[in-house]
Amino acid sequence: MDFIRNFPFFSIILAMFCGIVSSVLKGHWAKRLCLFMVTAQIVLSGSVLFYTVQTGESFIYMMGHFPAPWGNEIRAGILEALMATGFSVIMLLSLLGGISHVFTDVEGTKTNLFFILVDLLMSSLLALIYTNDLFTAYVFVEINTIAACGLIMIRQNGHGIVAAIRYMVMSLLGSGMFLISLTLLYDITGHLLMEPARDAVENIVRTGSYDVPLLVVIGLMSVGLAVKSGLYPFHSWIPETYGYATPAASAILSSLVSKGYIFLLIKVFYRVLGFGTVVGSGVMNLLFVFGLFGMLIGSVRAIRETDTRRMVAYSSVAQIGYIYMGIGLGTQAGMVAAVFHILTHAATKSLLFISAVGLYEVSDGRTDYVSLRGSGYRNRTAGLAFAVGALSMVGFPMLSGFISKLLFATAAVQSPHKMVFTILGLAVSTILNAIYFLRLVISIYSPPEREYGPDESHQASRMLKVASFLFVAVNLVLGLFSKPIVDGINAGLGMFL
Amino acid sequence: MLAHLAANMEETVSMILFGIGFTTLLLHKNLIKKIIGLNIMDTAVYLFLAAKGYIFGRQVPILSEGVMDASAYTNPIPDGLVLTGIVVSVSVTALMLSLTIRLYRRYGSLDLDEIVFQWRKEGE
Numbered sequence: 365m366d367f368i369r370n371f372p373f374f375s376i377i378l379a380m381f382c383g384i385v386s387s388v389l390k391g392h393w394a395k396r397l398c399l400f401m402v403t404a405q406i407v408l409s410g411s412v413l414f415y416t417v418q419t420g421e422s423f424i425y426m427m428g429h430f431p432a433p434w435g436n437e438i439r440a441g442i443l444e445a446l447m448a449t450g451f452s453v454i455m456l457l458s459l460l461g462g463i464s465h466v467f468t469d470v471e472g473t474k475t476n477l478f479f480i481l482v483d484l485l486m487s488s489l490l491a492l493i494y495t496n497d498l499f500t501a502y503v504f505v506e507i508n509t510i511a512a513c514g515l516i517m518i519r520q521n522g523h524g525i526v527a528a529i530r531y532m533v534m535s536l537l538g539s540g541m542f543l544i545s546l547t548l549l550y551d552i553t554g555h556l557l558m559e560p561a562r563d564a565v566e567n568i569v570r571t572g573s574y575d576v577p578l579l580v581v582i583g584l585m586s587v588g589l590a591v592k593s594g595l596y597p598f599h600s601w602i603p604e605t606y607g608y609a610t611p612a613a614s615a616i617l618s619s620l621v622s623k624g625y626i627f628l629l630i631k632v633f634y635r636v637l638g639f640g641t642v643v644g645s646g647v648m649n650l651l652f653v654f655g656l657f658g659m660l661i662g663s664v665r666a667i668r669e670t671d672t673r674r675m676v677a678y679s680s681v682a683q684i685g686y687i688y689m690g691i692g693l694g695t696q697a698g699m700v701a702a703v704f705h706i707l708t709h710a711a712t713k714s715l716l717f718i719s720a721v722g723l724y725e726v727s728d729g730r731t732d733y734v735s736l737r738g739s740g741y742r743n744r745t746a747g748l749a750f751a752v753g754a755l756s757m758v759g760f761p762m763l764s765g766f767i768s769k770l771l772f773a774t775a776a777v778q779s780p781h782k783m784v785f786t787i788l789g790l791a792v793s794t795i796l797n798a799i800y801f802l803r804l805v806i807s808i809y810s811p812p813e814r815e816y817g818p819d820e821s822h823q824a825s826r827m828l829k830v831a832s833f834l835f836v837a838v839n840l841v842l843g844l845f846s847k848p849i850v851d852g853i854n855a856g857l858g859m860f861l
Numbered sequence: 862m863l864a865h866l867a868a869n870m871e872e873t874v875s876m877i878l879f880g881i882g883f884t885t886l887l888l889h890k891n892l893i894k895k896i897i898g899l900n901i902m903d904t905a906v907y908l909f910l911a912a913k914g915y916i917f918g919r920q921v922p923i924l925s926e927g928v929m930d931a932s933a934y935t936n937p938i939p940d941g942l943v944l945t946g947i948v949v950s951v952s953v954t955a956l957m958l959s960l961t962i963r964l965y966r967r968y969g970s971l972d973l974d975e976i977v978f979q980w981r982k983e984g985e
Contacts, residue, residue: 499942506949510956517960522967526980529960529973533895536953537887540902543946544879547906551913556938 368415369423372440372494375408375448376487383483391475395463398479402456402486409448409490416442417852422859424496433560437496443703443856446849447493447627451620453838454710455486458619461718461831462612469519469610478518478610485511485616492624498546498556498636501628505542505592509535512621515613516605527604534591534601538625541588549581549636558635569641582637582645589629590651593622595688596658599681603669606677611721614673615714618680623706626687630699633691634860643694652692652782656789658685663796673731675800676716679757682793683709689786690772693779696857701771703853704846708756708764711842715753715835722746722828723808733804738812740805743825747808749832754801756839759794764842769794771850871912878905892961892971896954903950907943914939 382401386394416422422441429435459482470478488508495501509532517528550556552574553564568574591598606614633642642648662681669675687709690702720731726742727735740747756763769790776786842849866873878901885898915935920928922937961971968976 499945503945503949506953510952513956513960522980522983525960525963525967526976529892529957529964530977532953532957532960533886536899536957537883540879540883540886540899540906543903543906544909547910547913547942550939550942551909 365415365418368411369425369440371408371412371415372438372444372448372490373425373427375405376438376490376494378404378408379483379487379490383480383487386476386480386483389476391467391472391479394476394479395466398482399456399459401483402452402459405452405486405490406449406456409445409452412440413442413445413449416440416445420855433555433557435557436500437557438494439496439558440494441856441859442852443859444493446852446856447706448490450707450710451489451493451623452486454619454714455482455616457831457834457838458612458615458714458718461714461828461835462610462615462721463827465611465721471520474518474520477514478613481511481514481518482616485515485621489620489624492628496558496635498549498558498561498632501632502539502543502546505625505628506539508621508624509539509592512617515617516609518613519608519610523604523608527601527608531601531605534598538588538591538598541584541591545581545584545588548577548584552577552581558631561636562638565636565638565641569638578637578641579645582642582647585632585637586629586647586651589625590654590688593625593629594681594684595651596654596661596681596685599658599662599684602681603665603674603677606680606717607671607674611717614677615717618677618717619710619714622680622684623710626684626691626702626706630691630703631860634857639861648692648694650692651688652694652785655685655687655689655692656785658682659689659789659793660685660796663793663800667796667800669800670732672720672733672736672804673717675804676713676720679716679797679800680709680713682797683713683757686768686772686793689789690775693775693782693786695775695779696854697771697775697778699857700850700853701768701775703857704771704850705768707849708768708842711764711835711838712753712756715749715832715839716757718828718835719746719749719753719832722825722832723750725825725828733807734813736804736808737810738808740808745829745832749836750808751805752836752839754805756843758798758801762840762843764839764846767843767846767850872909875905875909875912878902878908881905890972890974892957892964892973895973896957896961899957900950900954903946907946910939910943910946914943 379401382397386397422439425438427436466478467475488504491504513528513532516531517524553561555561555564568578594602606618633639659682662678662685666675666678669678687702687705690698722743723736723739723746724731727739756765759765759769772790776783882898882902882905886895889895919935920933922934964976965971968979970976
């Protein structure tokens, strides 16, 4: 059993190794290797989850031969394992759903590059989840950024490259802030590993010796990672990026990449800066306010979009707003809601991006409302899956979105100063969500403007069907069996302390 | 206040440089200048690390002449961090430059506003 302690390290190194090997493989072999790798990740992280739940405590894995205050470490608890498992499941389903489009969107000789980037992305996401060292986190943040940028630009048209450079500029500003806050923190604490750094921070708070630098560190760290995850008002790159990348890449970018940064931020809040210190600094209120704005403005912009891909992308802005609002509540319950919403949004948004592809396929590749009329009848699986995703985002009972909203509302009641704003924000944003998502669902089930020929079903649609059904199943699991997951998140956050 | 800034001259300079680099990366339209801004920003962080890592009167962390006392040497980790950071920023710079070349070939301009303008027109 104790052998499982090696698995977090194995999963990171396996993903990297597959990326390196893929560079000499042809596209189809790289695809197989990548799918194998992601499936193996599910098994590995699932075992770690099982192990941590069984033992009921987290464990630390020493990298190299230097013990604690000097060496490098990996740490795994319930929450890390849960995130890693969830992320690998969603990665696998997004890949399955979008894989046929990868081969049409990407130039023939370069398809293996797509899978190299996915491998690297997977390894950096896992490293962000598992690492116990701040500078390692920075390095993998940059690897994540580079891989994500590659995924955006791999569709070699003007759109892709402009979107990539705008994404890159924003991301680098975020990384810059993260790096300088990291060096400041290292400067005042003298440690890069999370536990010793937290002890030092506690000491600083007690003696009050470096109050201002500590405030600067908290601010820069939060803002830097918020910029990278696309919190309003730093969301300008989101619609272009998610709207024009190849579908698998859109699903991965919106559901996983931004979530990796948010998870890192939560981890730093709990494990380095100390939750009480961060709440005391007032930075939480800032995140709360911008989260609320993001929820409302993202939805309003989504309503005004006529292109459905950009609409789904703008809805991501709103959902990231939800997550930051939950973090900004500054309570344990709010944080649980935020972490649960990370999973909800990851499962739902990738479902929407992938199933929407099925609808475009039967509408001559058009993506506007009018052309999509009746597509729910032409491709029944995709129509059903999209409807489930849309209802989940709106917060329909039985689906994961409902549980998120319930958790947010319950958490809001516990923080009296922010209760009114949170509940109002939730109510208004739910109505706005309903407006644009239900309009689209109604539109795909209304009679089309013109007749479309019977669609030629090909292999691609079959993969898409399987992926869509599995995504719906994941959503239902999150919605119907949320209790153990919420308990797990609670226990995992408890292990952070 | 001024005396404090003068006493910590390296840190002050690095923060000013960070600000310059940050605003250049954020606000400048020209892509090449944006990349230069990125490099100034990163270099400022390395200056900060190097300045903080050096303790006056101590030696480089290489054992010499039987001096085994740790307090005779500086901490090697900040130097290691600077090197790692340089590697990261070199790769990011290379990626940005390659993107810039592709954009220049396609749109014939380095001005991001101009490129986005043409790109919007293309999309319609």
